[in-house]
Amino acid sequence: MKTSQELLRAYYFLQLNRALEERLLTFYMQNKVVGGLYRSLGQEAISVGTALAMQPQDWIAPLIRNVGAFLVRGYRPRDLFTQYMAKATSPTAGRDCNTHFGDCSRGVVAPISMLGAMIPVMVGVGWGSRLQGHDRVALTYIGDGGTSTGDFHEGLNLASVWKAPFVLVAEHNQYAYSTPTGKQMAITDLAERARAYAIPAEIVDGNDLLAVYAATQRALEHARSGQGPYFLECKTMRMRGHAEHDDARYVPPQLLEEWRSRDPIDRFRSRLLEEFGISQAQLDEQDARVVTLIQQDADFAEQSPYPEGSQAVGGVFAP
Template identity: 35%
Template structure:
């Protein structure tokens, strides 16, 4: 191994040595603690320290890094306190995730380190979002994300590199090619000669380097950083290294040929660099020993303090309270304008100018006013710029707000959700338009594992709205018409909104952008141009998490949302002899249980109505809650009227038969006769 010190001073070379030997010594101590049963799991980076340390040293301290399991050197090089790190690894409340996360699945905004998730690939797209924020602010910064050789096989790797290339983002993608993805060798992982060859496929530059040579890593990434900033382009670096321990300690290393350990043991990044410094006269053996003794004492002192931490006492209220981020004062200033909670009173008593709008026009109005209110709001989606989106909701936006803020995306979902989250790390708000709600399945992982969990895991908010054109009645078949809102009501950390009328559509959309939490905003396509109503012209919010009484009645309570509201109103119009009490949920997560209880108490007979299929629909959850908490208020069994448990068909006659409203009459008749 040849080291080139370039213009580095002796002091700088020693600082680099201190930076690489500290994580090695911590790792060695952790392996002892693991054998003693004092920690439960460990992913070792022994033999790979040069990559994490060298790349972190090459960046500015306020540039975001997206590390993985074997990047302890990122955390130590960013000067994170070792006592708190030990508490994190012990699962202590005083760690970085309050005991909610393991090993390296945590982040720290003050240190510009983003916590990983186990799925590996999604972190690359977050680096795209951070780099986009840098680019929009014209800051001379880069973001850096790591991938293992196995991670390059994931679709997220392709999507993130492609988006970075198309949008010309200053991102450094570092592949730690350590030979194995758990037990799978690279010859079963890819067929290209080297992973850096993939760079050509995205039209970007790449280089393959010795990942065990810390000076080569440091010097290369410093140069690449300057290139990315100057040319506003991403860059791919393949670092050749080897995993000297198992995937994690429990997996062992029996599947690895012994000769590989012998070969790579001679390339140890710490020992070789030590020998270089001694041979160059930069340090003496005695100075090396002094540094190691200093760190040994430091590790023991910090560990002793960490072991004195109090045992966690679970606090259910605190756990639930930390699922959602709280609104800051800055995010709440709009509330002084108008807060409409009751639609009818607002229409009849509001001092503000009202005008009639279609559902789609109200959405467009709310989106436009939000763009005017929040200069840091970025819109992303397929065909949303010049074309105006599949349903023309963003038509004219690119002319008004520019292509920096209204961005066409490549045909991908996962990377754009990840990019939206990356923008949140840098204080931006973002909206992603799913062209159809059906396509969300391709971005499912990012939504349920990254967006939803990030605040609970390490306190980072996800200021992201995903607009979801949804629903049937338009003869679009099983991939453009399904109702999939219930998929997400099971995911703590998300907010799921589903308006039924123009006024709520505008007010709830504005509220979604003012909320620091991830909001899935469902818009029924059949309502876009078929439903109109009176809407205030001003910028206002309809509160998320509050249901609305659409109509008071005495015979039957119908609890519904979206198109179900209009089905119930149409039924009432055709059956004036029956008095329906109609509750529009508006928000499906979190549910307004107080309003549900009041609606049940009003009539004692409850019909849960939704366009979604019966099994697994939100109606089942609401029914269970009513039975558990409102049983004494019931005068009849709770009934559910939902769509068939089949995919939604294309043929219009089949679709009508599929839809819940085709059976609404019989359910109401059955309930009224009980």
């Protein structure tokens, strides 16, 4: 990521990710969201940085906190709004909610809710692509809590033994629901878990978009060249509750305060202005694009109908 155009594109997606979730919060408070609202506040650089580093042919499986990855892969805010509102115009036509959608023709694999379950799936997707002679890497995400599941360990072991073209991005955001990392594992770095399976593992500042982007490029290069899987641990902080129904009163306020000063968007903005010669006017232009698109797509979602009951099982059972 070197040109002004690339840097501004990354800034645009960070802002779009955040603005989309802020608009969703308003919908949630208006009781227009069906189910919970899961935010990625403070973690946007991970979704955006990793997805931007990927090639269009690569497979990606974004999870609930990876709205930014969906956006980079070409989904519009309206797709997320309508999903969260269970509207007929959503990617699942109102049959499923939030980020439970995907499209194999775009290389996006829909998530499974069971923590860790996407790891063996994506190891298989990557391995299958290799068997078919394709040059595609499969990437998915996991939370710190998710690294304690059996699927995580079985999946990583398999990936390592098979040398599957697979990248796992672990978002170490300090809490799994109300459990701090220190209360569910006796190690400090998730990277150690990958190293136990002989998988190269890097620890990255997850709130630094350029660091995440560069590390993902290294990871993809390694996996693409046939050397096997790669693990990235992105240190970050979950700045909201598990979902919006959770006020996260178990998180010490000073911890949030500390991480607020490391906000990934504020930091990227400062670097663009101070190190990369981007002007305030150029940033304002991107911000204005974000505001316009969010407004347009929020209107679209609000005006969209709910699905007809008769459509409920379409696409669910084989005809």
